[in-house]
Amino acid sequence: MHKNFKDILGMKGKEKITVLTGYDSTMVTLCDQVDVILVGDSAGMVMLGYENTSSVTMEDMIRFTTAAKNGRKNSLIVSDLPINSYNTKEDAVKNSMKLIEAGAGAVKLEGGKEVAEIIKSITENHIPVMGHLGLLPQTAQKYTVQGKTKDSAMELIEDAKIITKSGVFSIVLEMVSSQVAKIITEKISVPTIGIGSGKFCDGQVLVVHDMLGLFEKIKPKFAKRYLSLADEIRNAVKSYTIEVKEEKFPSIENEFQMDESEYNELRNEID
Structure with missing residues (x-):
């Protein structure tokens, strides 16, 4: 039986929560050991x-969610509501339902007090919501650390309290100064999931392509690389190309053979 949002909620203060992104069934099958x-x-x-x-569109997110569901056995699937899909309460509920129908166990949206009523409307329809504070990629003009001043920190803390009251079961904190992330984690009753926000959060999330060293266009400081798969893939493709060009692949063990007597009959008929 796969995890649900109550399992994640119950981990606060007891066990660190592990989160990885997943967009296709193959990768999700390999990563299904995370929470x-x-x-x-x-x-x-x-x-x-x-x-x-x-x-990113709703159609994109539905397709990726379906693919993730097809590879999942254990983990809770949380799907992002893309930009402009939750501008109104009606849209938020309708689009959240679509993601749940596609296989998500919960949805995530970005923002603080300005989306508090949106969150409430979704949770009132029995759909679990994960919040997202700090850097908000859907609307950010540039990627900078959040909560570096007293005033901005107070705003983040207040937003965390407000959306907790609105019903989120957890909150992603992206690129929040570690001191502020620690305070938020201590002040709210739901788990915090950090990405670039230090070790004091209740859990951590990474983009799996960053973690595996597959995505090279952007290399965030906070994304530890556990592998360098991009280099390994290039080397594998190079070896494949050379072997095909030099007629080393496919070899006899990669082929299928006719029965010799059948082959001889075939040759006789053709000849």
């Missing part, structure tokens, strides 16, 4: 080649 698979709109950049997440 949460986040079908992030970052898929637009790492899978579709967009410059940012602002071009």
